[in-house]
Amino acid sequence: MLSAICTLLCSCAMGGEQGGELIIENSENIINLSAYGVDTFNPLRTKSESAAQLMWLIYEPLFYHDEDLRPEPGLAERVVMSADRMYATVVLTDGTVWQDASPLCAEDVVYSINEIKGGDSLYKHNVAYIASAKAQEDGTVLLELYEPVMNIEGCLSFPIIKNGSSGTIDEKPDGTGAFRVSEKNASKLYLVPNEKYRASSGSVTAVNVRLMRSAISCVNAFEANELDVITSSEIDLGQKTPGGNITVRNYTSNRFTFLGFNNTLAKYEQPYLRQVIAEIIDRDKLIESALYGRGVPCAAPVNPDAWFYTQAQGPELDIRGTMSKAGYSLNGGIYTDEQGIQAEVSVLVPMENAQKIAAAELIASQLEYAGISARLEQVSFDEYKSRIDDKNYDMFLGEVIMEDNLDPGFLTESGNYFGFYSQQLSDAAYALRYCADDESLSRALLAYEQVFFENPPFVPLYYSTDGVVYTKQLSGVEQPNFYNSLAGLEKWYFRATAE
Secondary structure (H helix, E strand, O other): OHHHHHHHHHOOOEEEEEOOEEEEOOOOOEEEEEEEOOOOOOOOOOOOHHHHHHHOOOOOEOEEEOOOOOEEEOOEEEEEEOOOOOEEEEEEOOOOEOOOOOEOOHHHHHHHHHHHHOOOOOOHHHHOOEEEEEEOOOOOEEEEEOOOOOOHHHHOOOEOOOOOOOOOOOOOOOOOOOEEEEEEOOOEEEEEEOOOOOOOOOOOOEEEEEEEOOHHHHHHHHHOOOOOEEEOOOOOOOOOOOOOOEEEEEEEEEEEEEEEEOOOOHHHOOOHHHHHHHHHOOHHHHHHHHOOOOEEEOOOOOOOOOOOOOOOOOOOOOHHHHHHHOOOEEEOOEEEOOOOOEOEEEEEEEOOOHHHHHHHHHHHHHHHHOOOEEEEEEEOHHHHHHHHHOOOOOEEEEEEEOOOOOOOHHHHOOOOOOOOOOHHHHHHHHHHHHOOOHHHHHHHHHHHHHHHHHOOOEEEEEEEEEEEEEEOOEEOOOOOOOOOOOOOHHHOEEEEEOO
């Protein structure tokens, strides 16, 4: 199919130049996509990541994320916080209408929030902090919060659906986004530009979506030149890169990998052994060898792409002196306690995940080289999870999906994975939630990092990298991020490289 498109493009007139490229003026500028496992077109009810990604072409959030993960106005213009940060007033953007030309209103936002809170939604965590949502007479939405929230706009990034539409979306999706549904059946969704979309129109004249049964079907179709784009929701780029004449646009995901300590064990009661292990691990080598480069190292549990992130300098650590504080001395290249027993650790890892096993093996080898005995415990995922819940482990290699507002505080809240409590770290995390501007947020994060480095409950390792894979004829793929890998699709275009 792609070869047919290429033939068509070659016969079209060439238009303006953009970034050194000759843009093809093609009246049939159709992007071919796929989605699999589509259970519903209701973005608040689907369990399919692939379907949720697709729905961003039709529906919009109150706030977007830009490439620096900074919230940008979408259906909301701004949020006004009360002095105690327990109430948030959401001011909606003027001039937004649904595809049936009815205006977006506060009741639509309240309905969407209640739909998420009332069911099992991919966006449940986004509204977990909202105690109630009420439409105000002036057209704003008043949110009562359970507690102050860091970067609240980052949480308000879930799709908004029309008031009362949950039961009819599958028959007639009606959004405010860049595209609307023109045709649909069991195997296809055909999208065309939404004439009511308030933003500037793009170059894409249609999006042809093939609805498929599995991720591998999507990959096969792409490799057969039947699709122009696939994303990380359909292919694990850490395991496979499609063949052909392609380009990959990478971005940092919100999947965070760490090495967790069982802080209920005597050897981890003081921070010294934890500090040393954090110092020994070579994150760059870990990413290069175990992830084939598909990760971004981090020393703190904050996405390194975030606009407010400035990594603090950790303490100058004397490994030998710190191990001495932990009760170990260096003898013949190994660290031993007073009884001559070598310092020993073990890493719990699920046997089903080959990438995590490779990472754990490399961590163990680095610790062994430094004089600390390290072994792996490979167990089934069910046992892995059970032992973490029961605090029946020494260390474990874990991964979490970080919250959309980028707040690291939930990792060390009461009942955390690590059996850890520090009033100082808790206070530092809570201070992040009272920041009213970028400058204060950056300062509070630096303060949090300093406390974290002094008493680390876990070792931050990396954020995994995801990507958008597309044919060389496609260009303008510049805005994907962890929340929407198809961001800006309406402005993508086919082109020919200028000679």
